Amino acid sequence: MMKFEESSSEDNIIVLPKAVAANIKMVCSTMLTHHEEQIALCRKLEEIADELPEISDTQMCLRLARQIHPMIRSAHDYEEKTLFPMLMTIENLDDSLKSTVERLRYEHWEDESFADEVADALIRFVTDKASSNAETLAYMLRGFFEGLRRHIAFEREHIVPLLCKRKVAH
Helix, strand or coil: CCCCEECCCCCCCEEECHHHHCCHHHHHHHHHHHHHHHHHHHHHHHHHHHHCCCCCCHHHHHHHHHHHHHHHHHHHHHHHHHHHHHHCCCCCCCHHHHHHHHHHHHHHHHHHHHHHHHHHHHHHHHHCHHHCCHHHHHHHHHHHHHHHHHHHHHHHHHHHHHHHEEEECC
8 A cells, every 4th residue: 555655855756636535545545445446447448358258147247337437437537636726726736747647537538438438348348248248348348448447557656646745834
């Protein structure tokens, strides 16, 4: 688990307003919880992709299909309404962080659109296997969960440490 610290070293430290810094632990904790839920989703989708063309538990597959978009949307909504505004309060915010936040917003739109397509394809495969292509579905699932894993890895390597290692403005 990520350690939260107020460091005295000036290396790699961001300065946050006191009111914002008070919520950092909760924000980092919530983000990491969302990451864990999405990683579990990726594992399940990978298991399905590996099973294709057969799916042993079609009901689980349908439940999962219905959970994909709400789970992804909830995590993204939290980031966009809580995390991103918090990042924008960083003193002397540089342009690269601004462009990173903007890129993450676009990735959210793409991931949510892809989540809808994956959910529809899973439901279609379970309910109308004859007109579905297992190879195409497996490829689609892999594309989705690999992209989601990369997004999470970036946030864990760059965004979470940026927030969790902070200095409060006085």
